[in-house]
Amino acid sequence: MEFGRRWALVVLGLSCSVSCHDTTAPPAPIVYEPSWTYKCVPDEGCHRSAHPQPGANSSSLIFPSLDLCRTVCGRFGGLWPRPVTAALSTQTVRIHPNFLRFDLSNAPVETRDILVEMTHVATQNLIDECDGNVSVVVETPVVVYITVKTTNLNLTLDTLEQYRLDVQSKESNAVIHIVAETVYGARHALETFTQLVSSDKLDDGEYRCGLRLVAGAKIWDQPVYKYRGFLLDTSRNFIPMDDIKRMLDAMATVKMNVFHWHATDSHSFPLESKRVPQFTRYGAYSAYEIYSAEEIRELIHYARVRGIRVVIEIDSPAHAGNGWQWGQEFGYGDLAVCVNARQWRGLCIQPPCGQLNPANPTMYRVLRDLYKDIAEYLPKPALFHMGGDEVFLGCWNSSEQILTYMESRNYDTSVDGFIKLWSEFHEKALNMWDEELTALGQEEKQPVMLWSSELTQAHRIQKHLSKDRYIIEVWEPINSPLLVQLIRLGYKVVSVPKDIWYLDHGFWGQTKYSNWRRMYAHTLPRDPHMLGGEVAAWSEYVDSQGLDTRVWPRTAAVAERLWADPNSGAIAAESRLQRLRARLGSRGIRADVLSPQWCAQHDQHCV
Numbered sequence: 001m002e003f004g005r006r007w008a009l010v011v012l013g014l015s016c017s018v019s020c021h022d023t024t025a026p027p028a029p030i031v032y033e034p035s036w037t038y039k040c041v042p043d044e045g046c047h048r049s050a051h052p053q054p055g056a057n058s059s060s061l062i063f064p065s066l067d068l069c070r071t072v073c074g075r076f077g078g079l080w081p082r083p084v085t086a087a088l089s090t091q092t093v094r095i096h097p098n099f100l101r102f103d104l105s106n107a108p109v110e111t112r113d114i115l116v117e118m119t120h121v122a123t124q125n126l127i128d129e130c131d132g133n134v135s136v137v138v139e140t141p142v143v144v145y146i147t148v149k150t151t152n153l154n155l156t157l158d159t160l161e162q163y164r165l166d167v168q169s170k171e172s173n174a175v176i177h178i179v180a181e182t183v184y185g186a187r188h189a190l191e192t193f194t195q196l197v198s199s200d201k202l203d204d205g206e207y208r209c210g211l212r213l214v215a216g217a218k219i220w221d222q223p224v225y226k227y228r229g230f231l232l233d234t235s236r237n238f239i240p241m242d243d244i245k246r247m248l249d250a251m252a253t254v255k256m257n258v259f260h261w262h263a264t265d266s267h268s269f270p271l272e273s274k275r276v277p278q279f280t281r282y283g284a285y286s287a288y289e290i291y292s293a294e295e296i297r298e299l300i301h302y303a304r305v306r307g308i309r310v311v312i313e314i315d316s317p318a319h320a321g322n323g324w325q326w327g328q329e330f331g332y333g334d335l336a337v338c339v340n341a342r343q344w345r346g347l348c349i350q351p352p353c354g355q356l357n358p359a360n361p362t363m364y365r366v367l368r369d370l371y372k373d374i375a376e377y378l379p380k381p382a383l384f385h386m387g388g389d390e391v392f393l394g395c396w397n398s399s400e401q402i403l404t405y406m407e408s409r410n411y412d413t414s415v416d417g418f419i420k421l422w423s424e425f426h427e428k429a430l431n432m433w434d435e436e437l438t439a440l441g442q443e444e445k446q447p448v449m450l451w452s453s454e455l456t457q458a459h460r461i462q463k464h465l466s467k468d469r470y471i472i473e474v475w476e477p478i479n480s481p482l483l484v485q486l487i488r489l490g491y492k493v494v495s496v497p498k499d500i501w502y503l504d505h506g507f508w509g510q511t512k513y514s515n516w517r518r519m520y521a522h523t524l525p526r527d528p529h530m531l532g533g534e535v536a537a538w539s540e541y542v543d544s545q546g547l548d549t550r551v552w553p554r555t556a557a558v559a560e561r562l563w564a565d566p567n568s569g570a571i572a573a574e575s576r577l578q579r580l581r582a583r584l585g586s587r588g589i590r591a592d593v594l595s596p597q598w599c600a601q602h603d604q605h606c607v
């Protein structure tokens, strides 16, 4: 962080740096501003000097800027998330992006197109360290040799993300070696490489910005959890595409790999379906608040270049209302029931209500058309989220048509009868999804995600949901036994404990805000069935205007938990998180502040 308020106090007559002997020339003015240096103190972090030190030189462990100090200070320097092992030099060398070259000759031809895009992102990130203009030019050649061992471009739960990164530099050049199994591992290495670079702002009368690279580094790294997700709800409030992309930029910075797009809900339906244009025509907040098919495809590619798999969620059978309310007008009957009911209590969790109508065969036809579109959008192998949470039996119980249908199926109107109806919905939905993927040439059946619910309770789940097909996303609070119960039953799970990792908590009702330290402190069981976790940005009380500060840097805390699962706590991590926040800032993400600035300039003085 550069604290750039410049109190230009011109002190006349104190300088002898140029020409004291020359009595005829007027004394050279010195631009005297607070010019602190920062000292790297082992096991603590960076501390500001006691006195301003104009013109001070970098010497060992004394740095002209806080960013630069943090980039080299400590075992993991300014890296976030921390790698498994790292050995970093405290020396730095100047580099310039114009003299940076990527050598892909050790990467298979099939991987080169995407690698080129990945290197462009990395280069842009470096330039952004200097707000777009690296004005201190050095001609030192910097070559990044990238070795990728496989041609596999698929993003799956088994994608190999490990990498090795080696930096060696001399006066005359710098050589970087990256070795990874996949392009995604190589991308993570490029990300780490950019985090070994810091801006170095010079002010010798004229403001200039240069880049410094850690002179030597040996890093070996791989994630602890396979699924490191961020959920964004774009239904409660619409979030423009540019904001979503900015979230992906930040996710890539912290090596998160799943963008869980909670695209629709009962409130609005902004996702374009070519086959069923009514979804957005009746479901979007306005003609300008729609994600077009082209934008969706572009976003999915944008994510892939950043190592992120997009998982689209179409929540069902509950959380579906606006966007589904046109059935009668088109002669299709009710596609959903309870839609926008004024007396909503007992019919849904929050207004506006809406639940799909499982008694109407046309509903399934329309849903299949939507699945066809989603199946075409999603990157293959596809991971689709079918929602499945918060079904209100009272809503279905209020529909004559549904009750008649249940009678025809011999389901009684007890909880068990409705559970059968609900389970039947998921069975039909899964079959349709499988058929649509098969139609696209996907031979192997792909897993599907569902939220935990009444249906996924330990005593019920095995009767209704196959553990070979469903990944259960458990959102119960941390004191719930469900996560561990499901693991024991052999279900694959993703954890998003609502009392810790929900970003909307603290903004409504009795819910409690979790700061980054609390989010960081939470750990997950280590088990092969424990795929990972997710941070959830529900959008009832956030939109484009407050998004960045709501989400960052708290989400980064969870990203490190999921990538590295460190034993050490938040205090040891804070200086690196401060560096990350500055980095996000230079990349255009306005992450919230972590502490008073004085505390940021004096690591561990405020604990």
Ligand SMILES: *[C@@H]1O[C@H](CO)[C@@H](O)[C@H](O)[C@H]1NC(C)=O
Residues within 6 Å of the ligand: 054, 055, 056, 057
């Ligand atoms: C900085 O280094 C230069 C060249 O080595 C030296 O002349 C100058 O006195 C040093 N300045 C300070 C404040 O140590």
Ligand SMILES: *[C@@H]1O[C@H](CO)[C@@H](O)[C@H](O)[C@H]1NC(C)=O
Residues within 6 Å of the ligand: 133, 134, 135, 207, 208
């Ligand atoms: C970059 O900075 C240099 C030095 O401050 C300045 O001369 C140049 O005009 C800047 N270039 C751009 C594109 O802003």
Ligand SMILES: *[C@@H]1O[C@H](CO)[C@@H](O)[C@H](O)[C@H]1NC(C)=O
Residues within 6 Å of the ligand: 152, 153, 154, 380, 381, 382, 442
């Ligand atoms: C990548 O995914 C596609 C689509 O699912 C599949 O056909 C292909 O075999 C996969 N490639 C590898 C190397 O696993």
Ligand SMILES: *[C@@H]1O[C@H](CO)[C@@H](O)[C@H](O)[C@H]1NC(C)=O
Residues within 6 Å of the ligand: 393, 394, 397, 413, 414, 415, 418
């Ligand atoms: C459905 O409504 C009937 C009649 O009001 C009631 O007896 C039954 O308990 C309800 N079922 C559920 C699961 O609430």
